[in-house]
Amino acid sequence: MTTPGTMQQDWQQLADLTEETRRIALDFLQGLDARPVGAKHRALAPAPLPEDGVGAAGALQAFRADVLPHLSASAGPRFWGYVIGGTNPAALLGDWLVSAADQNASINGDSIASSLTARTLDLLGDLFRLPMGEGGFAGSFTAGAMGANHLAALTFRAWAGERLGIDVDADGMAGLGDVAIFAASPHITMLKALGLAGFGRKSIIPVGTLPGREAMDPAALDQALGASQARAKVVIASLGIVTTGDSEDIAAIAAIAKRYDAWLHVDGAFGLFARTSSRFNALSKGVELADSITSDGHKWLNVPYDCGFYFTRRLDLLERAAIMTAPYLATDDPAPVFCNRTLESSQRFRALPAWMTLQAYGRKGIAEMVERCCDLAARFAKGIEASPGLSLIAPQGLNIVAFRADFDRDQDDAPRQRDFLNAVNETGEVFLTPGRFAGRAGIRAAFSNWMTQEQDVDRVLAHLQRVRATFGGKTT
Numbered sequence: 001m002t003t004p005g006t007m008q009q010d011w012q013q014l015a016d017l018t019e020e021t022r023r024i025a026l027d028f029l030q031g032l033d034a035r036p037v038g039a040k041h042r043a044l045a046p047a048p049l050p051e052d053g054v055g056a057a058g059a060l061q062a063f064r065a066d067v068l069p070h071l072s073a074s075a076g077p078r079f080w081g082y083v084i085g086g087t088n089p090a091a092l093l094g095d096w097l098v099s100a101a102d103q104n105a106s107i108n109g110d111s112i113a114s115s116l117t118a119r120t121l122d123l124l125g126d127l128f129r130l131p132m133g134e135g136g137f138a139g140s141f142t143a144g145a146m147g148a149n150h151l152a153a154l155t156f157r158a159w160a161g162e163r164l165g166i167d168v169d170a171d172g173m174a175g176l177g178d179v180a181i182f183a184a185s186p187h188i189t190m191l192k193a194l195g196l197a198g199f200g201r202k203s204i205i206p207v208g209t210l211p212g213r214e215a216m217d218p219a220a221l222d223q224a225l226g227a228s229q230a231r232a233k234v235v236i237a238s239l240g241i242v243t244t245g246d247s248e249d250i251a252a253i254a255a256i257a258k259r260y261d262a263w264l265h266v267d268g269a270f271g272l273f274a275r276t277s278s279r280f281n282a283l284s285k286g287v288e289l290a291d292s293i294t295s296d297g298h299k300w301l302n303v304p305y306d307c308g309f310y311f312t313r314r315l316d317l318l319e320r321a322a323i324m325t326a327p328y329l330a331t332d333d334p335a336p337v338f339c340n341r342t343l344e345s346s347q348r349f350r351a352l353p354a355w356m357t358l359q360a361y362g363r364k365g366i367a368e369m370v371e372r373c374c375d376l377a378a379r380f381a382k383g384i385e386a387s388p389g390l391s392l393i394a395p396q397g398l399n400i401v402a403f404r405a406d407f408d409r410d411q412d413d414a415p416r417q418r419d420f421l422n423a424v425n426e427t428g429e430v431f432l433t434p435g436r437f438a439g440r441a442g443i444r445a446a447f448s449n450w451m452t453q454e455q456d457v458d459r460v461l462a463h464l465q466r467v468r469a470t471f472g473g474k475t476t
């Protein structure tokens with residue numbers, strides 16, 4: 001006896017079902033340009049769990065009717081909110097194969113998955129010009145930059161313990177004393193990571209920024225480190241700061257951190273991609289001197305969610321924090337055991353979409369995408385400056401443009417900026433998100449999708465000018 005919902009029946013029809021799914025996915029992707037960028041949807045009402053399933057075909061039908069119309073075009077060319085990448089073609093194929101093959105990449109001895117994960121991290125190290133292996137960096141895939149920042153906090157917590165003769169991971173944080181953590185413009189996920197690691201979200205000692213910038217002032221760091229009596233000091237630097245795309249002088253910061261014997265963590269969630277282009281060499285100098293580095297695959301590598309990268313020179317400390325040993329995990333396989341380097345125990349084969357991307361497009365393909373995004377940001381910034389009633393609130397940084405609608409008052413007018421932003425997003429032409437810099441509310445546009453073209457930039461500029469004209473007030 002079988003009911004419509006049995007897995008065995010679906011299995012018999014898998015060819016047809018996957019074909020239909022492929023068609024839905026293709027229609028979605030090819031329709032991204034026409035789809036409203038931000039979807040209008042309401043929070044769903046609770047629905048009962050079905051007693052009898054409807055089978056995969058029925059579930060697909062329900063997806064088509066109830067879910068598909070309300071999906072965002074965040075994978076498309078005009079989603080410029082936050083920093084969101086799309087999915088490149090090779091990564092999409094890789095991701096489908098991840099689900100089909102369903103490998104547990106954390107363990108080894110039965111699959112190439114952990115070995116390919118290790119090799120993919122090496123390739124990424126090469127892409128980012130980081131020395132890998134003996135004396136250099138080792139790493140792991142994470143669910144995102146948040147996860148990588150969390151691993152960083154656990155690694156430098158173990159490092160602080162080592163300096164003070166305490167095994168924090170075995171014995172806890174009592175006795176660790178004060179660890180001084182310095183940062184200028186840390187990402188919110190770094191604060192969360194510090195909370196999760198037991199340092200506390202408020203543990204950061206703020207360091208001054210350069211005039212008119214989000215980036216840390218190295219002289220202020222020098223002073224702050226010099227004034228600190230803490231026995232373990234940590235510096236958190238940012239390559240690619242979220243509101244303005246600004247980057248810190250990592251080479252200068254690394255030299256200062258070294259002088260004070262401090263741990264240096266670099267959050268390069270999107271900014272690390274500057275390292276892929278010779279045009280941005282000057283901007284990203286010194287990252288190789290860090291003790292730990294965060295980056296994201298689901299942002300600028302344009303692999304699907306979720307994918308982050310973590311690199312550290314002290315794999316031993318990361319493993320001290322993350323190690324899991326049990327008789328049932330024993331194997332003779334020489335490939336790394338990734339559950340000893342990550343938060344997760346079992347884990348998705350996240351490396352495969354990244355590996356497919358690197359095989360498909362190579363160093364040049366990635367650099368070209370990164371440079372194109374920055375060129376589009378420059379085109380957009382120029383267009384904003386030339387638009388009546390709109391102005392930049394900071395110089396363009398890498399792939400990010402922060403701007404605002406100028407109204408009569410030059411004071412902080414956050415609610416009015418918010419209304420303007422809502423009106424801009426309302427039509428589904430583009431999706432932008434708010435930002436605040438130097439006490440002024442504004443809007444950010446981040447370019448990190450391989451699909452975006454100059455015509456998208458021009459289309460959005462025209463749209464912004466139209467909406468701006470309806471708001472009145474000062475327009476020169």
Ligand SMILES: *Cc1c(COP(=O)(O)O)cnc(C)c1O
Nearest residue numbers: 144145146187189242267269296
């Ligand atoms: C986006 C971002 C993060 C968090 O990344 P997730 O992928 O959302 O975990 C951390 N740091 C910086 C600088 C970012 O831009």
